[in-house]
Amino acid sequence: MxxxxxxxxxxxxxxxxxxxxxxxxxxxxxxxxxxxxxxxxxxxxTPDPANTLYMDLDAGRVVIELAPDFAPQHVENIRILAREGFWNGAAIYRSHDNFVVQFGDPHADDPERARPTGSARTRLPAEFERPARDLDFHPLPDRDGWAPEAGFVAGFPAAREGTDGAAWMAHCYGAVGAGRGLEADSSIGAELYVVTGQSPRQLDRNITLVGRVIRGMELLSAVPRGPEPLGMLEDPARHVPIRAITLASELPAEQREPIEVLRTDTAxxxxxxxxxxxxxxxxxxxxxxxxxxxxxxxxxxxxxx
Amino acid sequence: MxxxxxxxxxxxxxxxxxxxxxxxxxxxxxxxxxxxxxxxxxxxxTPDPANTLYMDLDAGRVVIELAPDFAPQHVENIRILAREGFWNGAAIYRSHDNFVVQFGDPHADDPERARPTGSARTRLPAEFERPARDLDFHPLPDRDGWAPEAGFVAGFPAAREGTDGAAWMAHCYGAVGAGRGLEADSSIGAELYVVTGQSPRQLDRNITLVGRVIRGMELLSAVPRGPEPLGMLEDPARHVPIRAITLASELPAEQREPIEVLRTDTAxxxxxxxxxxxxxxxxxxxxxxxxxxxxxxxxxxxxxx
Known part of the structure; x- marks a missing residue:
């Protein structure tokens, strides 16, 4: 036949x-x-270990590269939270189809049960964008609908308004952002989301992106979608436990993942x-x-x- | 705090x-x-029941609307395959992160084990595009990088080269396509894929799209990614069984899903x-x-x- x-x-x-x-x-x-x-x-x-997070799930390890060039204050807070073990025993508590997973403290809204954020700062400025000048912006040849110019900055998808305007990271698949409330400066980097769907570029310049998943996206993208509105996983039995999130620079060199990433500024x-x-x-x-x-x-x- | x-x-x-x-x-x-x-x-x-497929998984029902305006011969073959029960007991055998799931007969390549395709045609022409004339194309106001014009045709994301050129469906999230080999005309609609990742628009005009998932994407997008190359799930234990795929028009009216879809040609x-x-x-x-x-x-x- x-x-x-x-x-x-x-x-x-x-x-x-x-x-x-x-x-x-x-x-x-x-x-x-x-x-x-x-x-x-x-x-x-090789990404800088001081900018590399290991997020350990039961299913394996997710590796995140942080972007201090774009969100220096959030990145510094995230380093503190990781060093102090904020996410150890935390969870993925949201999986919104064609949009994001989100993780951190499922009880962050409940003062009685919320995890202490230790010596991390409890208020940060919004870091939605920064000046494009002094950034090594490597433009793409093709036009972008969302921004005057799109390209890469040191491994991160980004966009800018010319060489003298603003620059910002782009919400592509795998982008890691700092969840916030309605106030622009209401994120501290404790509750993080990762883009798992069609790039929600409408969020660009509206929320602070802090980095990008460089390995293990398939562990996040396949989290069963939450049945509650916004993909929330309200039943704790549906939470995906986080064993730990560790800053690579806190580990001995021989325990670090030997990951290399293709440079984005080369022929x-x-x-x-x-x-x-x-x-x-x-x-x-x-x-x-x-x-x-x-x-x-x-x-x-x-x-x- | x-x-x-x-x-x-x-x-x-x-x-x-x-x-x-x-x-x-x-x-x-x-x-x-x-x-x-x-x-x-x-x-x-309300989508035409003759263009509506119910794909029943253990986890629930996926509803697909077929697009005979774009792929009439594939759609007709798919109706035959559904009526004759081709997919009943078949499986999702591929989950490729940030790309597609694919389903049909896991043994289609093995003449000894392949499911019979019954009275379906075993050769079809490629239906990658069609003339734009006579299509009610509702353009978007924004420019598209991949095509001269993007918009919607009767509920399907599409693109075209002007009113006298070609028109085609676009590979957006939820698009359903007919898997093929290297030959353009090697698809018959038995092995289908669904886009679960960032829209792979580079596939536009390179493969025959047959429709779109209108409900239940979250059941497909969360299928654990295949460990083998291309996201293949080679271990049958990883397959996601398909109980049945049924053409809605084969069911009594009262057994059909009461789904309505927002028209795409209105104010x-x-x-x-x-x-x-x-x-x-x-x-x-x-x-x-x-x-x-x-x-x-x-x-x-x-x-x-």
Whole structure:
């Protein structure tokens, strides 16, 4: 019986395979795999352990890179909270479909049961944006609907209003933000959310982003959605326990995760972006010639011993 | 101790609350809630049962609306497959983080074990796009990076190249497509995927979309990600069983789901889109003044008895 391929379908849609057939008029774009295979050690960076959080769940470890260039006061508070064990025994208490998971203290609203925030500051300014000047902003070639310019700053998806205007991190998949109430300055970094759905760029410049998940998103994105409004998991039995959140710099070097992330300010990264703009593997019949900021997954790897 | 709001955070980010404070210079945009509350019965439609699939999982029901205007031959084949019970006892066998789930026959590649496809056709043409003429295309006000124009056609996110060019459905969250191999015409609609991640618009015009999930996405998006490459769930113990996929028109009327979907060709829908472009609830300090096609979730509801 004639069969269609099943398990192989979408293969090339997900991974860039070497082009089986190159069209006569195809530009000399390389596939993603070709670009990454040709990368050199200088194309990769190791995130600073002082900016790296390990979030340990029963299912495994999520690794977050913090962005002090964008949210210095929140990041410093988060370092204090991690050092003092604020999240140890806390939980993911929200999973809102096509939007976010959120974690921290499920009882933060109840003064009788709330976890102490120790020596962390209890009031911080909003850090929604910062001046673009002095930032090494690496722009994308494609236009962005949400901002005058989109690109990357030291590994973080970002946007800006020209070189003399404001710059801010973008709410792409994996972005980590500081939950707040209605007041702009009501976040302290204790209750954090992670984007698990279509990039909610409308939140850009409306809430303080503090970093980005660089490994383990699949542990957060598959948390069963909360049945209550906003995806809240009100039944404690539905909470996803957090064993601990640890600042990597608090651990001996040999206990740190050997993660490398592709630099976003190199010719290799430009070639990587081009390989996503125009897919050259055999699956694609019509390369898009475009990519949105949040469609660019930044590769990471664990170096071989 | 000063506490930040925790469980209430992001409240207004997800649902549009009535504006507590309207800026003096704010345009008269209504909130999403205000728009929906002011809608009339004529603003809603009931999908045609002949274009509606019920996908029954142990966890509940997923409802898919098919789009014969875009993929008539695939839709007709899918109706045949559903009527003949092709998917009853089949499975979700792929969950690729930030991309898709895929379902059908896990053994489709193995002639010894493959399910018979009955009287369904075993070869179909690619239905990647169609002429835009004769389509009631309702454009969005905002520019789209991936296509000259983006908008909606009878409830489906779509794009086109002008009124005389091609039109196609867009790979937004919840889009249902027909998995294929490397050949453009290698899909028959038996192996289907659903977008669960950041809209992979690069697949537009490269694969046949057949419809959209209108209810139950949260049952698909939370499927634990597959450990194998491309998110494959190779261990049958990880498969998510499909009890049945049924065409609604095969059921007596009283057994059909009473779902209504907001029409996308009305003044109410325009106001809804505007409420997403410029959020006017108290949470937002800086409305974006923009929305991407795939950030517009199309409301559905179950009419009250």
């Amino acid at each position: 004639p069969r269609q391929p099943a398990l192989a379908v979408l293969l090339a849609a997900a991974l860039a395979l070497p082009a089986a057939v190159a069209g006569a008029d195809a530009p000399p774009t390389r596939t993603t795999q070709e670009v990454l295979e040709a990368s050199t050690p200088a194309d990769w960076r 290799t990264f430009d070639a990587y972006v081009e390989s996503r703009r125009n897919r050259r593997d055999a699956f694609y019949k019509r390369p898009a010639g475009h990519v949105d900021l949040c469609n660019i997954a930044i590769p990471s790897r664990t170096p071989r011993d | 000063p506490r930040q709001p925790a469980l209430a955070v992001l409240l207004a980010a997800a649902l549009a609350l009535p504006a507590a404070v309207a800026g003096a210079d704010a345009p008269p945009t209504r909130t999403t809630q205000e728009v929906l509350e002011a809608s009339t019965p004529a603003d809603w439609r 109410t829908f325009d106001a809804y889109v505007e409420s997403r472009r410029n959020r006017r609830d108290a949470f937002y300090k800086r409305p974006a003044g923009h929305v991407d096609l795939c950030n517009i979730a199309i409301p559905s509801r179950t009419p009250r008895d």
